[in-house]
Amino acid sequence: AFSRGPGTTPGFQEAKFCKYYIGDSMDQCVDLCPPGTALFKNRICLPRCPNITTATPVPGMPLPRVYVSESYVSYFNATQNQSECILSCPPDYQRDTRTSICRPCSADEDSGNLCHRTCQGAVVKSLT
Numbered sequence: 001a002f003s004r005g006p007g008t009t010p011g012f013q014e015a016k017f018c019k020y021y022i023g024d025s026m027d028q029c030v031d032l033c034p035p036g037t038a039l040f041k042n043r044i045c046l047p048r049c050p051n052i053t054t055a056t057p058v059p060g061m062p063l064p065r066v067y068v069s070e071s072y073v074s075y076f077n078a079t080q081n082q083s084e085c086i087l088s089c090p091p092d093y094q095r096d097t098r099t100s101i102c103r104p105c106s107a108d109e110d111s112g113n114l115c116h117r118t119c120q121g122a123v124v125k126s127l128t
Contacts, residue, residue, distance in 0.1 A: 018030075020032070020039060020043060020044065020045055021044050021045065022034070022037065022044070022045045033082045037083070038074045038082075038083035038084055038085045039082055039084045040085040041085075046085065048074070048100075049073060049085035049100060051070070051071045051072070052069070053069045054067070055067050056068065070087060071087075071100070072085040073086060073088070073101065073102055074099075074101045074102065075089060075102040076102075090102070092104060092105050094115045
């Protein structure tokens with residue numbers, strides 16, 4: 001996915017192609033994020049998924065900004081065999097608010113992990 005070559009990283013004599021990098025320093029190449037890390041933005045393995053707040057300037061105003069906060073959640077992707085940082089859990093999973101991990105929903109009320117279901121509204125066309 002990434003290439004670091006001559007002139008961009010001291011000591012590299014030829015291009016180095018990596019599928020994923022570990023940590024902020026991006027100095028270790030891996031084909032799969034190791035256990036205890038999660039893939040973020042499809043390129044870097046982090047110890048936990050981040051919360052990111054970005055500030056966007058309001059056109060025509062010098063100081064006011066619109067702040068957008070994104071809270072990523074960790075989800076184990078069985079197809080890829082690794083955890084990923086995503087913005088919302090997939091269907092039949094819900095966010096554990098204590099750990100920020102997607103947990104599978106359960107049909108068992110005693111498990112304490114029932115997914116909240118949202119019913120789509122219906123339009124009543126006639127009462128006769």
